Amino acid sequence: MTLQSTFKKQFSCEFSAPKSEEAGAKLLSAHDRLAALGPAYFSVTYGAGGSTKDGTKQAVIDIRAKGSDVAPHLSFGGDSADKIEALLSEYKNANVTRVVALRGDMPSGMGGSVRLTYANELVDFIREKTGDHFHIEVAAYPEVHPDSRSVESDLDFFKAKVDAGANSAITQYFYNPAAYFNFIDACEKKGVSIPIIPGIMPISNFQTLVRFSDMCGADIPRWIRKNLEYYQDDKESLKAFGHEVVLRLCQDLLTGGAPGLHFYTLNQSKPTIRLWRDLGL
Numbered sequence: 001m002t003l004q005s006t007f008k009k010q011f012s013c014e015f016s017a018p019k020s021e022e023a024g025a026k027l028l029s030a031h032d033r034l035a036a037l038g039p040a041y042f043s044v045t046y047g048a049g050g051s052t053k054d055g056t057k058q059a060v061i062d063i064r065a066k067g068s069d070v071a072p073h074l075s076f077g078g079d080s081a082d083k084i085e086a087l088l089s090e091y092k093n094a095n096v097t098r099v100v101a102l103r104g105d106m107p108s109g110m111g112g113s114v115r116l117t118y119a120n121e122l123v124d125f126i127r128e129k130t131g132d133h134f135h136i137e138v139a140a141y142p143e144v145h146p147d148s149r150s151v152e153s154d155l156d157f158f159k160a161k162v163d164a165g166a167n168s169a170i171t172q173y174f175y176n177p178a179a180y181f182n183f184i185d186a187c188e189k190k191g192v193s194i195p196i197i198p199g200i201m202p203i204s205n206f207q208t209l210v211r212f213s214d215m216c217g218a219d220i221p222r223w224i225r226k227n228l229e230y231y232q233d234d235k236e237s238l239k240a241f242g243h244e245v246v247l248r249l250c251q252d253l254l255t256g257g258a259p260g261l262h263f264y265t266l267n268q269s270k271p272t273i274r275l276w277r278d279l280g281l
């Protein structure tokens, strides 16, 4: 039995921060449909460049007001410590008790003028300013973060976030369960003892998936890519194939002891609802 299989299983959903009022309203409709499934919490991404910062805060406050637990994603970007501390206070006052602490990527247009603050430093900062108020999630990379110097250093830096006080982790998405189980083994050997929850990206659009995967370094196995390419002009067949692939991935992960699943919904409720139901969650 792995350590991961001893944790209570937890299922959650992620939204992308809306960039307009209309997108905010769509997100809330998707929230209402997904909330009926009873996820443990929702999270809302954060664009450190500034374009979606307000969208994140508003979505978080709106979701909280609807009675759901919600975790804003957070990174320093180019902001001062005072600004981040003030944002944490606002979240605390809105009864938010979870955050996802990230380094983030270089906001476009900022060139080299900003030094990105590593996620372990942000976890330190949150603990220093707010004690144990927040349950802190951090990111994990079973297929190795694209900027990392080596597998070993990536693992050591992941452990640094845990040692700084992270309570649990969500992985970047992947389609090869062996990458997750190998990562879990390596973490256990390093003495990491927090839940590491697989991030699941449903498949419903070939071009979007390829673009995202190229950006974040997620591998699309050749057999999946070839099938998606074949079905790309036949949306229904592509969705049916994508659903079967991701359903089997989720089943393999849960059977192998993963402590839950975190769905990257991209603000679409249908693919996640279908997976949730077919998994019998």
Ligand code: FAD
Pocket: 044, 045, 046, 047, 048, 073, 074, 100, 101, 102, 103, 104, 105, 117, 118, 119, 120, 138, 139, 140, 145, 146, 147, 148, 149, 153, 154, 155, 157, 158, 161, 170, 171, 172, 173, 199
């Ligand atoms: P870190 O854990 O800080 O690691 C970044 C890189 O630096 C790694 O290669 C690591 O090995 C290395 N490293 C870490 N610490 C050190 C150190 N002390 N010294 C030297 N090297 C170090 N992006 C967004 O913009 N907004 C979001 O809302 C968002 N949400 C995400 C949610 C999840 C679950 C995941 C998996 C990713 C998310 N991302 C988001 C993407 C993420 O911001 C990028 O992957 C980013 O490049 C790394 O962030 P991190 O927190 O993992 O960084």
